[in-house]
Amino acid sequence: xxxxxxxxxxxxxxxxxxxxxxxxxxxxxxxxxxxxxxxxxxxxxxxxxxxxxxxxxxxxxxxxxxxxxxxxxxxxxxxxxxxxxxxxxxxxxxxxxxxxxxxxxxxxxxxxxxxxxxxxxxxxxxxxxxxxxxxxxxxxxxxxxxxxxxxxxxxxxxxxxxxxxxxxxxxxxxxxxxxxxxxxxxxxxxxxxxxxxxxxxxxxxxxxxxxxxxxxxxxxxxxxxxxxxxxxxxxxxxxxxxxxxxxxxxxxxxxxxxxxxxxxxxxxxxxxxxxxxxxxxxxxxxxxxxxxxxxxxxxxxxxxxxxxxxxxxxxxxxxxxxxxxxxxxxxxxxxxxxxxxxxxxxxxxxxxxxxxxxxxxxxxxxxxxxxxxxxxxxxxxxxxxxxxxxxxxxxxxxxxxxxxxxxxxxxxxxxxxxxxxxxxxxxxxxxxxxxxxxxxxxxxxxxxxxxxxxxxxxxxxxxxxxxxxxxxxxxxxxxxxxxxxxxxxxxxxxxxxxxxxxxxxxxxxxxxxxxxxxxxxxxxxxxxxxxxxxxxxxxxxxxxxxxxxxxxxxxxxxxxxxxxxxxxxxxxxxxxxxxxxxxxxxxxxxxxxxxxxxxxxxxxxxxxxxxxxxxxxxxxxxxxxxxxxxxxxxxxxxxxxxxxxxxxxxxxxxxxxxxxxxxxxxxxxxxxxxxxxxxxxxxxxxxxxxxxxxxxxxxxxxxxxxxxxxxxxxx
Ligand code: SF4
Ligand code: SF4
Numbered sequence: 191x192x193x194x195x196x197x198x199x200x201x202x203x204x205x206x207x208x209x210x211x212x213x214x215x216x217x218x219x220x221x222x223x224x225x226x227x228x229x230x231x232x233x234x235x236x237x238x239x240x241x242x243x244x245x246x247x248x249x250x251x252x253x254x255x256x257x258x259x260x261x262x263x264x265x266x267x268x269x270x271x272x273x274x275x276x277x278x279x280x281x282x283x284x285x286x287x288x289x290x291x292x293x294x295x296x297x298x299x300x301x302x303x304x305x306x307x308x309x310x311x312x313x314x315x316x317x318x319x320x321x322x323x324x325x326x327x328x329x330x331x332x333x334x335x336x337x338x339x340x341x342x343x344x345x346x347x348x349x350x351x352x353x354x355x356x357x358x359x360x361x362x363x364x365x366x367x368x369x370x371x372x373x374x375x376x377x378x379x380x381x382x383x384x385x386x387x388x389x390x391x392x393x394x395x396x397x398x399x400x401x402x403x404x405x406x407x408x409x410x411x412x413x414x415x416x417x418x419x420x421x422x423x424x425x426x427x428x429x430x431x432x433x434x435x436x437x438x439x440x441x442x443x444x445x446x447x448x449x450x451x452x453x454x455x456x457x458x459x460x461x462x463x464x465x466x467x468x469x470x471x472x473x474x475x476x477x478x479x480x481x482x483x484x485x486x487x488x489x490x491x492x493x494x495x496x497x498x499x500x501x502x503x504x505x506x507x508x509x510x511x512x513x514x515x516x517x518x519x520x521x522x523x524x525x526x527x528x529x530x531x532x533x534x535x536x537x538x539x540x541x542x543x544x545x546x547x548x549x550x551x552x553x554x555x556x557x558x559x560x561x562x563x564x565x566x567x568x569x570x571x572x573x574x575x576x577x578x579x580x581x582x583x584x585x586x587x588x589x590x591x592x593x594x595x596x597x598x599x600x601x602x603x604x605x606x607x608x609x610x611x612x613x614x615x616x617x618x619x620x621x622x623x624x625x626x627x628x629x630x631x632x633x634x635x636x637x638x639x640x641x642x643x644x645x646x647x648x649x650x651x652x653x654x655x656x657x658x659x660x661x662x663x664x665x666x667x668x669x670x671x672x673x674x675x676x677x678x679x680x681x682x683x684x685x686x687x688x689x690x691x692x693x694x695x696x697x698x699x700x701x702x703x704x705x706x707x708x709x710x711x712x713x714x715x716x717x718x719x720x721x722x723x724x725x726x727x728x729x730x731x732x733x734x735x736x737x738x739x740x741x742x743x744x745x746x747x748x749x750x751x752x753x754x755x756x757x758x759x760x761x762x763x764x765x766x767x768x769x770x771x772x773x774x775x776x777x778x779x780x781x782x783x784x785x786x787x788x789x790x791x792x793x794x795x796x797x798x799x800x801x802x803x804x805x806x807x808x809x810x811x812x813x814x815x816x817x818x819x820x821x822x823x824x825x826x827x828x829x830x831x832x833x834x835x836x837x838x839x840x841x842x843x844x845x846x847x848x849x850x851x852x853x854x855x856x857x858x859x860x861x862x863x864x865x866x867x868x869x870x871x872x873x874x875x876x877x878x879x880x881x882x883x884x885x886x887x888x889x890x891x892x893x894x895x896x897x898x899x900x901x902x903x904x905x
Pocket of ligand 2: 833834
């Protein structure tokens with residue numbers, strides 16, 4: 191079961207003149223349909239997961255339009271899907287999280303951009319850069335440059351985002367090149383509105399077939415000797431065509447201010463932060479009118495030299511805002527100004543940090559220095575007062591805490607089935623020692639945080655076992671790799687398991703089989719249980735019997751294979767010990783199985799609500815701590831890490847330490863009891879059953895219990 195996008199799907203059907211309201215990434219989805227896209231694919235990942243999630247659920251409507259939607263197994267598959275537009279004049283769009291997804295896709299992207307495209311191709315890349323990032327901090331810009339793909343970075347407002355989608359396809363067709371549109375997390379989740387247009391049923395579609403396969407044309411293959419000509423085309427034809435399109439269609443925008451001497455060049459994605467900074471400095475009003483002139487680069491690659499020189503000529507200095515390193519845009523602009531003999535001073539990384547997100551605060555500090563040097567007559571004292579207030583608040587917080595604010599890393603959900611595996615590993619370590627642990631991308635990466643602190647490396651999605659290959663031969667103890675079912679199907683099966691089997695490797699692999707690609711929003715993977723009505727209507731059974739991780743492992747020749755229910759901590763610890771101790775050669779795989787708790791709760795809560803509403807008996811399980819028994823040593827907290835298992839002040843005045851306490855968020859997963867048992871902790875945990883809509887038997891039992899307890903506890 192997945193999140194329902196019923197309302198979002200309805201907004202995709204809006205027609206000419208109707209007002210679309212919603213978030214940025216949904217506006218992109220609508221714009222794809224308005225652009226007459228023939229096919230859409232991708233691999234989920236923040237912040238663009240919604241695009242594909244909504245499309246997949248909107249299959250019935252897309253079938254009406256003739257649009258094909260494919261949930262790809264990784265980004266490389268999605269990029270390869272764009273190959274349809276090399277030979278056929280049909281538009282295609284794919285989406286993934288960048289930079290990681292673009293890395294995975296880069297092989298296919300090189301070939302795609304070399305061959306060139308007939309139909310427009312648009313890659314919607316979730317640019318996961320900045321303070322909320324969850325992957326390596328790199329930028330898509332480098333990938334666009336190396337493969338001669340054009341990069342759009344729209345100003346975060348819905349009309350601009352929609353325009354860039356529509357123009358992106360046209361740009362791609364005008365220059366025969368793929369176009370990437372990068373969207374930061376704030377652009378994806380920004381709320382707004384735009385006036386919709388009718389959706390366009392594509393000319394080539396699942397309803398209007400191609401007449402036949404394209405004629406054989408060697409020039410469309412990215413294969414030597416055709417590649418030698420294609421490289422020349424990139425430089426001599428496609429790049430100039432792209433620049434002409436960007437200029438003629440005014441993709442970049444100039445907002446003229448009243449200060450003629452200075453200006454700011456800003457990639458579109460940073461525009462809102464820039465305006466906020468100018469507002470704090472007293473140089474912009476609440477409606478976005480700024481005193482400084484701003485060149486907004488909605489197309490950051492390629493730059494149009496005439497636009498840059500026209501904006502800079504006649505100004506004393508310009509400041510460029512460009513997050514991250516290297517400073518590609520700054521180098522590009524510096525070259526354009528030098529070649530154009532424009533003498534304007536260019537500031538950028540000399541005033542701004544080389545790394546890190548450019549928040550309004552960072553921009554205010556840079557602007558203050560820039561204006562102090564080149565426009566000292568402007569009053570920026572409001573910004574200085576704001577910065578002083580921020581600094582004072584930080585200092586005060588530090589004084590109150592006696593230390594800097596501690597970081598608050600994310601953690602597993604309450605009741606997550608992956609937490610018990612790390613608890614078991616903590617127990618097993620007492621016997622097996624401290625093996626090298628290769629962590630992976632996914633919810634299980636939270637096992638690298640306290641209280642588990644397990645993991646020596648993270649090398650990419652599904653890459654944990656592969657990253658242990660160089661370690662294993664150098665160690666007496668087997669290394670351990672952890673991956674999720676998402677990572678297993680994305681890359682782990684081939685890069686990890688097949689490579690290990692091929693090389694007669696000896697390692698322990700734990701696969702978290704929770705049923706979904708949970709970290710990206712619980713999308714289905716190959717081995718997910720099928721249960722939607724639609725799946726059943728298509729004649730698929732409710733559970734896969736053959737598309738299993740275990741079958742894939744056996745097919746590759748894995749002999750040592752165990753399946754353990756994750757919440758059985760004692761059994762999991764025993765199986766881990768066995769995997770590390772067995773003399774059997776080859777890969778040892780433990781499939782740690784239990785459904786993602788987030789997904790489970792989504793599934794059962796509506797069912798429970800319906801039962802309660804109809805007056806039926808519902809029993810919920812909760813755990814608790816008897817504070818009289820709790821010794822206050824918090825071993826359980828150090829072994830569990832569940833946010834629901836916390837501490838509170840003891841009501842017994844003789845107990846100085848806080849006692850363990852289970853709060854109301856507990857979903858009764860059972861880990862507390864299992865850990866207490868497996869680690870032989872104090873017997874303070876109890877399991878309670880909360881009965882709602884009790885029957886006559888429940889009431890009778892309750893009365894009896896109360897009576898007996900009353901006898902035992904005299905007033
Ligand atoms: S989403 Fe699922 S697998 Fe991920 S932390 Fe939450 S419960 Fe665990
Ligand atoms: S039983 Fe323990 S680990 Fe499970 S949800 Fe409740 S408090 Fe958390």
